[in-house]
Amino acid sequence: MGKKGKKEKKVKGAEKTAAKMEKKVSKRSKREEEDLEALIAEFQNLDAKKTQVVETTCPPPSPRLSASLSAHPEKDELILFGGEFFNGKKTYLYNDLYFYNIKKNCWVKSEIPNPPPPRCSHQAVVVPQGGGQLWVFGGEFASPNGEQFYHYKDLWVLHLATHTWENIKAPGGPSGRSGHRMVLSKKQLLVFGGFHESTRDFIYYNDVYSFSLDTFSWSRLAPSGTAPSPRSACQMTPTPDGTGVIIYGGYSKVRVKKDVDKGTIHSDMFLLKREGKDGQEKWSWSRVSPSGSKPPPRSGFSLAVGPAGRAVLFGGVCDEEEEESLEGDFYNDLYLYDTVKNRWFPGLLRVSKAEPASDLTLPKSHCSKHGINDFQLHKNKYWQMY
Structure with a gap:
């Protein structure tokens, strides 16, 4: 007690x-x-x-x-x-x-x-x-x-x-923010996290809001369980059965002393699960511990839902922050997360029989810090450059 x-x-x-x-x-x-x-x-x-x-x-x-x-x-x-x-x-x-x-x-x-x-x-x-x-x-x-x-x-x-x-x-929505995440879950738009920053101060969020596409109204959710720590730049994807969403990674920073901030790259994973029927829904947080070959810690990556309940993760950056300097390792690797088996594994690219291995082209290392306008599609199990 x-x-x-x-x-x-x-x-x-x-x-x-x-x-x-x-x-x-x-x-x-x-x-x-x-x-x-x-x-x-x-x-x-x-x-x-x-x-x-x-x-x-x-x-x-x-x-x-x-x-x-x-x-x-x-x-x-x-x-x-x-x-x-x-x-x-x-x-x-x-x-x-x-x-x-x-x-x-x-x-x-x-x-x-x-x-x-x-x-x-x-x-x-x-x-x-x-x-x-x-x-x-x-x-x-x-x-x-x-x-x-x-x-x-x-x-x-x-x-x-x-x-x-x-x-x-519509009143009652989230406060002003950027770096948040929003996904469609059944007939609701779910918004999680993000940050708000001014010249001298900042705040990171871990609140959850729902916008109903039926009633065009906002509501702030109050899930039970332990929520993820406040963060932005995470990724959020619906579960295949539509009962909830998975949240992975992200970035946040705290002020350690005057004018000195320390950033943290998160690599944890959470499940936000819906129970009950419309109008009487209850939500709960739980931590997820996936097996397999997990991606190294990073932020600024992209995540898309693929077939057979698999989410595809690409790219990102891992920053090394000092008081007056910032260096980063940029990625152009590919990982897949099986939402059914709760397992990570690296995405190995296969060469099409019609295309020699020497012609296989990977995208450049991308993250949210560069304005790039090259465009590539991942299809037929190998990368195509357009």
Whole structure:
């Protein structure tokens, strides 16, 4: 009984500390965000002058990072939205929209009136209902000098059948953030984690919110069990049976002394499981301990759900941080996680009989710190360069 009481006090204490830190960050960043709101409004005024949908066949999009790339729910197309680029002097934020036709190997830029304002590090999820929809939540906007940040808490939907953007104004959603994760689970969008940063302060989150695609309403979940520590840049994937989601890895930092922060790369894995029926759902956290050949610790990697309940992990970076320096090991390796067997194993590339081994090309080492616009598809068990 005593141990349980101490544990509960510890959890409540952590929640109070997080709430105080969020209030502190919010207060200090308010002025920064007010400055950037005027700049964002200018972009929106320019977009408001567009009244027609214009589609243009184009070269590949310009180099960028922290954009979203989603698979169309009904067509052999990929949808690219937003992102940022730093040329060494100035930071550029985008809200442009591209469609990549896989069969035709071509890009189309789609200019649709009243889009979300420019952003990066947001999350996008496609759903099949209504002829196909692309849902976008959160993200950040940065000043041209890259020293001030605005964190969005808005929710948008792109109706793919009619090519129209819609801003969904529903109360009770997550606070402004970037680096979070969002997935579709049954008829809900689940949002986990992320961070909010100002010039002097930052806070990382481990809260979970659900947006109902039936009622268009937000709710904050209160799962039982021990949650993952606060983090951003993790990956989240639905379980094959649709009863929950798996969260792996991520990054966070803490202030060890004035003006000195220490980063942590997480390599743990958790299951957020749903029990009960709609309207009376209960959620619980549990830690997952997979077997097999686990990927080395990293952040900034990508993760996609493949066939037979397997998730495919690619790339990332492992940073070595000192007080005044930052070095990183970049990866272009491939790992698969079997969600049914709870096991990791390395993805070994097989050469097609029609293609000599010497012609097999791996993608470059990628992570979220470089704006790269090369494009490759992993299909037929070997990499293809387009």
